[in-house]
Each structure stands twice: as structure tokens, then as C-alpha cells.
Amino acid sequence: MANQDVSRGNSTALFVVRHAETEWNRGKRFQGHLDSSLTPRGIQQAKTLAAELTSKHIELIYSSDLGRALHTAQIIAPILSLEIRTEARLRERHLGVMQGLTRQEFRKKYPEEAEQFDSGDPDYVLPGGESARQRYTRCIACAEELASRSLGQHVLLVVHGGVLRSFFHRALNVSLTNRRDFPIPNASLNSFIVTDNQWQLDTRDDP
Numbered sequence: 733m734a735n736q737d738v739s740r741g742n743s744t745a746l747f748v749v750r751h752a753e754t755e756w757n758r759g760k761r762f763q764g765h766l767d768s769s770l771t772p773r774g775i776q777q778a779k780t781l782a783a784e785l786t787s788k789h790i791e792l793i794y795s796s797d798l799g800r801a802l803h804t805a806q807i808i809a810p811i812l813s814l815e816i817r818t819e820a821r822l823r824e825r826h827l828g829v830m831q832g833l834t835r836q837e838f839r840k841k842y843p844e845e846a847e848q849f850d851s852g853d854p855d856y857v858l859p860g861g862e863s864a865r866q867r868y869t870r871c872i873a874c875a876e877e878l879a880s881r882s883l884g885q886h887v888l889l890v891v892h893g894g895v896l897r898s899f900f901h902r903a904l905n906v907s908l909t910n911r912r913d914f915p916i917p918n919a920s921l922n923s924f925i926v927t928d929n930q931w932q933l934d935t936r937d938d939p
Contacts, residue, residue: 741884743927745934746875747788748889749808750896751801752777753918760834764827764861767799777919778807784921785812785888792882795890796822804919805890812888821874824892828861854908865908868898875899879926899924903931 752774756763770778781804790812795805797818805816829845830838839846848856854864871891878887893916900906900914903924920937 743925744879744882744884745886746879746889746899746924746926747785747790747886748891748896748899748922748924749781749804750893750916750918750920751796751804751890752781752807754800756832757918762827762830762833762835762838763800764824764831765798766831770800770803774804774918775807778804781919781921782808782811788888789886790814790888791885793817793888793890794819794822794878796820796824796892796895798823798892801890801892808888808890819874819878821870822889822891822895823871825864825867825894826858826861828858830858830861852909852911864894867894868901868908871895871898872902876926876929880929896920896922899931900933903933 751770753771754763754768754774755771756766756768757774758771761768785808791814793805793809793812793814794817795801797820801822802816802818809816829842830849833841838849842859845859849858854868857863857866875889878889896916897914899922901908915938917937922936923934925932925934
């Protein structure tokens, strides 16, 4: 259960999971809106996570509609006896020309774009993709909308590392221009309390 009681109805507990390990995670390839399958280790991670979530009193599950998040949610949902609702706004950042490449391949093929990406500018839009701020804006708006619909409830969101990083920025009031790193391992479980669109980090799964 979240550390803060949300039963009075003016707050929502968001339990937020990063999808389990994929083949491209293991190969260190940028995924973005592309996909790769969960590894055997990833499938086991999702099963372990499902068992942990049985004590969290989850009432609703929302998942990114990208395959790696949805597959993770599909392993969890039957254990919790809940249906999955998909939400495209919870997708990872669209990485445009970088998708499917390793960092080394990206730097070699698109050196100018790689330099701009590595600068950390939150408003830099990758060719064919989107900026970090665009991802932040859509996923925060989505989470706040879902929270306002689910007052007093415990809601599970199955998302991506970049989406979770956006949630940390929001809850800790860290500017997107601040390149503070938030280590987010696959299948990590974190929780936030959202009250009238005000965020509080409740628990963090530190590696």
C-alpha cells in the first residue's frame, strides 16, 4: 500500500512500473516507438513484479500501447484479476532517426544530431521524432487526467524509462534543463501521490 492514505478521495496513488527487459535493452539499442520482445529474464521480472503488486490493492491498470509495456502488463493483469486499458499518451519518446540504433551507430550515422541530442536540450526535436519536453507534456497531462478520474484509488501505470523520468521531474520539481539522472531499471516499481495535479514521490525503487 502507498505510504499515504488516499481513501478520503482527494488523492490518487499511482504505482508506476517500467516495462521488463527487452532484447533491445540487452543489446543497448534505442527503442522509442519501435519494439522488441521481452527476454526470458524480462518475462521472469514481470512475474516477480506481479507477485509484489498483489499487496498494493491495485484497482485499475493502464499501459502504454507499445508492445514491451503491454506484454509486461499482460503478465501482471491476470495475477491481479484486472483488465488492461491502453493509453498511447504513455508511450516512450519518439526517437525518430535514432530508433533501432545503438549509441555508437547513431553517433557515426548522424553526428550532428547526436551532438544536439547529447547536449540535453529538452526542446531538441530529433528528425522524425519529438523532444523531451513534448514527451513530458503529453505523459504528465495523461497521468494527471487518469489521476483525476480515479480519486481515492490505487492505479497501476505500465510505462517506459523516459516516462518515469518525466514523472520524477514533475514530483521533485526538477527543471527539464537539469540533466539530473534518475536510474530506472527494467521492472522497477515506484509510487506517486497526485492531489489536485500536485505530485508527491511516495516510494522509489532504487537500483
